[in-house]
Amino acid sequence: MISEEIYKELESIVGEKWISNEPEMLQGYTNIDRGWDSAEARMLGQNPAVVVLPANTEEVSEVIKVASRNNIGYTPVSTYFTPSAGATSDDCLQVDLKRLTTLEVDARNQNATVGSGIVYAQLQAEALKHGLYTAVPGGGSQVGVIPNHLCWGFSPLTYRVGMANRRILGLEWILPDGEIVRLGSLATGSNPFMGEGIGPDLRGLIRGSIGWNGSLGIVTKMTTKLLPIHNQKFNPLRIMKYSFLHFPEHRQRWYNFTCPSKSAMVEFMLDVAHAEIGAAMTRVPIAWRYLAKSTSKEDYWDKWAQDPDQKRKEVTETYILRFLLIGYTSEKQLEYEEKVLMKIAAKHKAEHRRTRQVDGSWMQSGDSVTMWWLTGAFMTVTGLIDALDNCIKLGEEFAKLKAQYTPPLMEDYGDEGWYQMNDMGHSGYLEFLNDWDPLDSKQNLEKKDIYFQVAGPQLLVDVGVHHFFAQIVSPLSIDNPEFGPYYGDFARKIKDAFDPNYLSNPPGFLDSLDEVIDGYPALKKAKAKICK
Amino acid sequence: MKQRQNLKLEDYKWDAEWCMGCRGCTWVDHIYATGIQFPNKCPSLYREKFDAYSPFGKNKISLKIMDGGLTFTPRLLDILYKCNMCGACDVGCKRNLDFDPGMVLETFRIRAVDAKAGPMPAHKAVNENIKKKNNRYGLPHGKRKAWLPKSAKVSKKPDMLYFVGCNTSYKNKEIAKATVGILDKAKVKYNLFPQEVCCGHPMYDVGCVDDALKQAKKNIAALKKSGADTIITSCAECYKTWKVDYPKMMDKRTDEMGYKVLHITQLAVEKIKDGTLKPKHKVPMRVTYHDPCNLNRRSDDWIPWHGTRGKYGCTEPIKEYRRGVSGVTTEPRLLLGLPTGIPGFPPDIPGIPGIEAKEMRRMDVNTMCCGAGGGVADAFPEFTRDTANHRMDEADDIGIETIVSACPYCIDTFNKTAKEGERPVRAVDITQILYKSLTGKGGSL
Structure with missing residues (x-):
């Protein structure tokens, strides 16, 4: 319990307006019934005891000192995309960071400093005004910049720019006892341009999903590298469900190819990486194409269920690759990269497909939320970073495993996951997407949980791949x-x-x-x- | 006549339960992301900050109301009624997910009224005014048409009826005068709505659905008796009420109601296109356009759905979603010479000469409410003031001091707030500008 005395102490820090223990207010922070339907959320989800909304780093620090002194657990939340941002005990203090909304772009030094309440959509919009960009993550542009950088920050653009967590420069970190620590160049000065600083580099300690899952203090301010891009305008077109950005086609273009075989597809990806061209490349699962063309959820399931044998053949024998090329410095760069790409495509007998030069999910708006649209519940079973060959091997094995758990998992006709290259070909990436009916029987939901929590992780062990996301x-x-x-x-x-x-x-x-x-x-x- | 179908909170339990908290309901569509300034479109969360005031927070609270875990306390009513019912959450949610957060909010308020907890005292006073005097202000019903110029060319056998609305009848009478001036110039056979009583919007929006339905029945009966089949409005709230809420309360599709609703800007554009209306007088003004929520994202045709959800939440029969994308956003922009709400879609009529218009960052379905909607102006005037100031800051950000809108409540809100804050901002209704361009009259704008 958080006593009245402690409540008053917290109130004196944030002010009366920014604290509450009223049940209606706390219900707004519940992590129960949130469409994730994970065993974790179901078993551990709670409403917090008190919620506070501090205004700045100093207030967060003071709040944490009170919590620490009084042995009170606390959970930070900025944009609340994952259940781990919710309270897991009913005597917990929820620290809502959405009032920390500073964002400063240092265009000259190509970085931006953000507070915990800033989301990617804001950062990207500001960066693009300066001919700079960041990689909006797969989670979507509605996710917080700081927590996503701490998690690891994966995006299709990771091929070119690497993980977000490697772009962290100076930052302000509040230790679990409330002490403020400044890392990188902030440790000895006021300019956050540099991630390196005197002494051990502590950035690894604050990792989120691949480290502490938000359980080693709170980062309230972070400087992240921005990257140069052409200064051409992306034109927004149409509205809401149908909104997208139109690429400046002389500087940025999609290229889709159908490859004759899986091995040709893999070699194609490797050759492109070796040629050191491109901004992103990924395999396109067939389900995504049905998703993009469906007029409603019912339409999707209707079409997806038709002719299972044909669908299985289509899913397992169609190899579509999608490339994004960007003329970062000039039109000439795009022309050059296109020539190289086409030569490699010809070598692998890949057929160039038509595609619209618009984007609704990579540059400015991540639309991964759409995965929940299919059934009402969604979870990625693993994210794997390893050699591309190993990603493909695991994909094949996961497809077999998933078949044993389908249903309750949605039918995917043996899809072997989606994969892409990272770090200009240094590593590959595999992700397995899973939807199920959240209103399925208890028995089926348990079966689904076994797949996620036990069988899937064990498969990673059996296959022997390197992974660090599945924790x-x-x-x-x-x-x-x-x-x-x-x-x-x-x-x-x-x-x-x-x-x-x-x-x-x-x-x-x-x-x-x-x-x-x-x-x-x-x-x-x-x-x-x-x-x- | 089936009534109050699909107006129970439980009818939208699926939508509340499977909301996964992505917050698409609160941000401007990311494709149109504005950056550090003006990124939000939910006035409640923007101001109050606690998640309970967000659409996703209210979803979770509604679940607790449904299962009896919470009751309608003063705080819960504060959460429920400090909401402009602006529809931003509804269109935002339907970009990536097909939930109906707008209907969760509407039925949540209906539930509060059914539980005799809602609406707020200020709303009850407005409702009493409507019941007693047929208008929200409690002013004499006999004076509802007192503004009508003798020169108005009303027809005894009209094709269309001008439904003036309470605000325009009693407060912003210049909008009513401009509207009949436009109708005269458009050479249409029109008259004022006979025995007009409040459309019921103030009642419906705060959850008093039974009271609103009584208003609907009175007005629909008067329409039928008149023989006309087209309603013209200059008020966004009246427009939405006739077009959406009447069929909703009667469990019909909008196109089954037997009448058509037009906003005056729609008729004007039609008449400019066919050459009847000629805006020829210059109106030299630098303006921006503010989309009224009720003319914009809340005004898609009503489509009842009676069905069941099966595996994966699939609907049988297939539910048609109202995505908030067919409201009146293009016509006002055409009149102002703006390249319409859909970027890249060029104007196909010449705009009002002399007008220099510029868009604010949040526009069309991504607009920010003026702050008045949802009964907020009556119950929480300080909340309205803050939101209006925030919106005026946005106009200020693009160097514009004149906000044009197409709803008398938005106009009132901006002008009142600007006056209180001594801001050099003013709001003008689009009918007044058009009338001035058509006739050269209308005084100084």
């Missing part, structure tokens, strides 16, 4: 000895050192996920049966 799906990804007990032990030591009472986003990423597995009989039983 947000299952503790088995961390605790499984195959993945190295060392990591889990080491992570706990860090947590013990910085947050000995586990107050930051309680109960903390490792233990909260363990609770899900061990406290859920069906999962516990499946773990005993499936895990080696």
